[in-house]
Each structure stands twice: as structure tokens, then as C-alpha cells.
Amino acid sequence: MRRSPDAADGLASGTRAPARGRGVAITAIVVVAGVLALYVFLIAAESDNDAFGVALVVLYLLVPIAGLVGALTLGSASARGVAGAGAAGLLLSMGVLAIFSIGLLVLVGAVLAIVWVVRTQPEREGSSPLPTVAAFVVGAILPWSLLLLA
DSSP states (O other): OOOOHHHHTTOOTTOOOOSTTHHHHHHHHHHHHHHHHHHHHHHHHOSOOOHHHHHHHHHHHHHHHHHHHHHHHOSSHHHHHHHHHHHHHHHHHHHHHTTTTTHHHHHHHHHHHHHHHHHTGGGGTTSOSHHHHHHHHHHHHGGGHHHHHO
16 A cells, blocks of 8 residues: 555644654754844844844744744645755855854754754655755745845
């Protein structure tokens, strides 16, 4: 009897994602949420700041959190891979761009997200890797729009 990729995970419709890599993804969420809180604290302490730029950075830190939550909760293995890879790409670029302020902490979150993507690869064996790779690339390109605002 041949099983679908999601059936191989032990997933039925409406059940949660397998436990493989769950702790890594949760740790990445906590790290990125901590970085976001630190960033907001530092920006609030400054008297002069660009509200649009700050809002964009906050958005670029909230999106990976949402992606990692999606990576833990979405129904199909392929969708979880796309969400996690997009979050990993976004965090990697954000970490590089912000290396002299909050970037090192963001890179820790990026490494954890990448570890999650690699660790959960076996559950996506039957599906094409193209959507996951595309999500990573798009996520990695998005933060560079911050340079256009500078």
C-alpha cells in the first residue's frame, strides 16, 4: 500500500506537525521574539528615528516568527517546509544587514531555522524541493529593500 507524504508523517487531516525539530523551531521563535523586544526597546530609547524604517524592521522580524509558527502548525509537510525556509532566508539576510547592532542574535535565530529545515527534510522526501528553495531565496532577498530606504 502506497502512502502519501503526509501519511508517512503520521498526519491525518487536522492533526499537528510531527515532533521532529519542534524544539529547534520553538527555540528559534523565542530567540527572534527576544531580538524583536530588544530592538523595540533600543529604538524607543532613541529620540530620533524613522518611523517607516522601524516599522519595516519590526515587520521583517514578525514575519519569520509567523513563518516558524506556520512551520510547526501547517497541515502538509511541503507547506511547513516553505514556511520554515522562508523564515530562515529572511532571518539570514536580516542578520547580515544588522550585523553591527542586533544582527548576531538574528543570525542565531537564522541558524536555528536552517537547522529545522535540514532536520525536517526527511518528512518532505516525496515532494519537490523547488517551493522550499524559492521561499528561502525570496525570504533572503526581501530585507535588502531596507537599503533602498536608506
